Amino acid sequence: DTEVTQTPKHLVMGMTNKKSLKCEQHMGHRAMYWYKQKAKKPPELMFVYSYEKLSINESVPSRFSPECPNSSLLNLHLHALQPEDSALYLCASSHGLAGGPGNEQFFGPGTRLTVL
């Protein structure tokens, strides 16, 4: 299994809603990532988990809250989002932390989020 899966595929939410994005991989990867991608822009790193511990938080607002319940799962909890948070949210995983052969990232298909 060389897939990273993400649910839901699309999500529309209001600014007062609470929702969660889910990501799963069964490749035995120990590093998992959340990226945000706006149209015609590159993916922007948000969070990195290594061995289920948060390693990197790229100064992301607290309305985004990541969680790594186990080595295969990664969640992103959303609360009180703003319309400018509308974007494609990509999850990725790699064998180890990025850098080095064999540590390329495998990306999920993304969740397209619209905040009204």
Add this chain to the structure above:
Amino acid sequence: GQNIDQPTEMTATEGAIVQINCTYQTSGFNGLFWYQQHAGEAPTFLSYNVLDGLEEKGRFSSFLSRSKGYSYLLLKELQMKDSASYLCAVAYSGGYQKVTFGTGTKLQVIP
């Protein structure tokens, strides 16, 4: 921070060869990745370079010069399905290892 530059758009003809350049400025360089991203889809891994020189993988090759902060992706025998964005991504050590993506080059292959 990291500074990565790529041309915004390129057009090439089916069957031809195209070279997509990437220049970067970074400290703690730890390798350079190329990814392909079709519109509305996730990026997929193409190649990785950490030492100077050319890595060949079928129709795709990637070159790195660390002293010049320069890489290119070479696509041979272009096919229509190669129309996509090509993202250069630099891995670097900053306490923890990170990857920063360039802005991407949108390649259009025409008949």
